[in-house]
Amino acid sequence: MAKIISFATQKGGSGKSTLALVLAAPLATEYGLRIAVLDCDYQQSIVKTREQVDADNFEDLLKTVPDARYPYDVFALSLEQVFTFIDDPEKDYDLIIIDVPGRADGDDVFNVLTACDAVIVPLVSDYLDRASTAEFMGILEAIKKSADAHGIDFQYFGLSTKRVAGRREEKQMDDYIDNLGLSRFTAYLSHRVAYSRASTLYSLLNPAWLRYAGGNKETADEIRRLCEELIQRLGLPARKPATASLPTSSTSTAAN
Structure with a gap:
């Protein structure tokens, strides 16, 4: 049975959609997890990334790797459609990631959160973000x-995003969350970046993609640790992929 997690907060701009994007691909390609991402946010950032940013690169990739596939599935769903999706026995995934709207003022968001095994809350150290986090907690x-x-397993965690080394506010956020x-x-x-x-x-x-994106070894190390x-924490299988899902050298036009 799939584990279900959501990246959620009641304040926009905290990085929840970015978290889903950063984690889903390596969890699929490096750790072999079968993943579905349900983009339920109004902005549809994940869906737009696939349809508007990645589509041309994927077409180019197919020219050299005809059987290439995206490393995970993406679905644009309303919150009301989530339960039909996760209850479908034909959906064979290890992990379902739900990107919910950045609000907590309706039963629709609340109901989806209750369906999750874990909710991960992006933590940003600015004062207003800390106050919003306290309400959401x-x-x-x-x-x-x-x-x-009711004997149901449910967890929630904070996860620091946009962290700046040595910044006083980061220590204050850590203490705040611990309290x-x-x-x-x-x-x-x-x-x-x-x-x-x-x-x-x-x-x-x-x-190749890491270099194009402007990352380095420290970037990769952060992603692996996360x-x-x-x-x-979720007890996921972490199976290695049977075959490499994509070539190690990017052939994307964006990287050239």
Whole structure:
């Protein structure tokens, strides 16, 4: 049975869609997980990345690798369609990632969060983001108490995004989250341009795409640490892919 996670917050601009993009491709290509991403956000950032950014690169790739496939599936769904999708026995995935709208003011968001094994909350160290996170934590704590009472496994975690080394606000955010009693990931993502260039076709662990995106070894190391911590916390199988899903040298026009 698939594990279901969502990247969620009630404030836009925290990086939840970017997290989904950064993690989905390497989890599929480097760790062999069968993944579906459900893009339920109004902005449809993940769907647009595939349809508007990656489509030309994929067509070019097919010229040299005729049997190439995208490393994971992407679906544009409304929140109301999520339950039909996850209840479909024909859907054979290890991990379903849901990108929910950046709000928490309706039953539709609340209901989808209750369907998740884990909710991951992007943490940004600015004061207004911390205040918004505290409100959202109250919602997640209410879900957890209800889940615990019914013997249902539900977890939620904070995950630092746009982290800037040595910044005082980062320490304040860590202390703030610890005082709330929120479990947070040890791994984090720094404030790097490469993450804004994440693709649904190429993993940022693909050396050629990493170079094109402006990343380096530290970028790749951050992604690996985060993937491995996520796999451990959720108990995912972390199987290696039977065959390489994409060539290690990008043939994309964007990289040329």
